[in-house]
């Protein structure tokens with residue numbers, strides 16, 4: 001087994017020996033990367049007394065593993081460290097974790113879109129960032145985000161439109177992912193989702209709804225809710241040159257004015273300096 005791949009050691013300047021070892025471990029799948037559904041990063045801190053004391057072990061960035069699998073792994077690691085006090089244990093730990101990952105090389109976590117688990121026969125997708133979704137759920141999520149992206153693009157003037165087009169991102173970590181949405185769409189809905197009880201608005205839910213409505217009104221009355229439209233209008237500046245203002249003064253309230261403004265003023269597309277500029281501020285009514 002090759003242990004030298006992707007093992008990061010930080011050396012202590014004072015001790016001249018490794019004090020932190022970090023490596024990401026995958027299940028053994030004979031180099032078939034496509035079939036690795038789980039992984040975890042092992043981080044081992046070596047105290048000065050090591051190997052005469054147990055190292056400090058952390059498992060980071062677990063992918064496809066649920067809490068009970070991780071806890072079980074921690075327990076096995078603790079036992080292994082305890083029985084190996086007095087001799088180096090790092091390679092044993094890597095082997096132990098790899099064996100465990102190989103045994104549970106199927107995602108035991110939930111789909112982050114529908115929150116159901118993965119059942120036998122469900123079609124699921126592993127993203128490049130090692131996050132898991134039912135293909136059906138990922139297809140739905142990506143179709144909606146793609147449609148939303150398109151709607152937002154349609155509202156923009158030509159010069160502001162994205163030239164790159166829609167880029168799918170992972171719903172969990174927002175890493176860019178490569179997916180064929182049309183192919184994902186052919187997947188069947190997850191089994192648990194299909195057999196789930198039909199959603200109904202129960203009395204409890206109605207009570208909760210009413211409570212949330214009251215909470216919302218209370219928050220709003222205390223100014224805790226931000227009215228986006230009012231906030232946008234607050235900062236809207238309307239600038240007019242003095243000539244234009246003079247002609248419109250009889251009919252309109254010019255609002256507060258700033259005289260002797262030395263900043264350049266744009267008039268009919270031409271920049272003019274030292275011109276009086278009336279600034280009207282639309283403040284919110286709140």
Ligand SMILES: [Zn+2]
Pocket residue numbers: 111112113114115116133134137190
């Ligand atoms: Zn799902």
Ligand SMILES: [Zn+2]
Pocket residue numbers: 127129130131170171172173174175
């Ligand atoms: Zn991700």
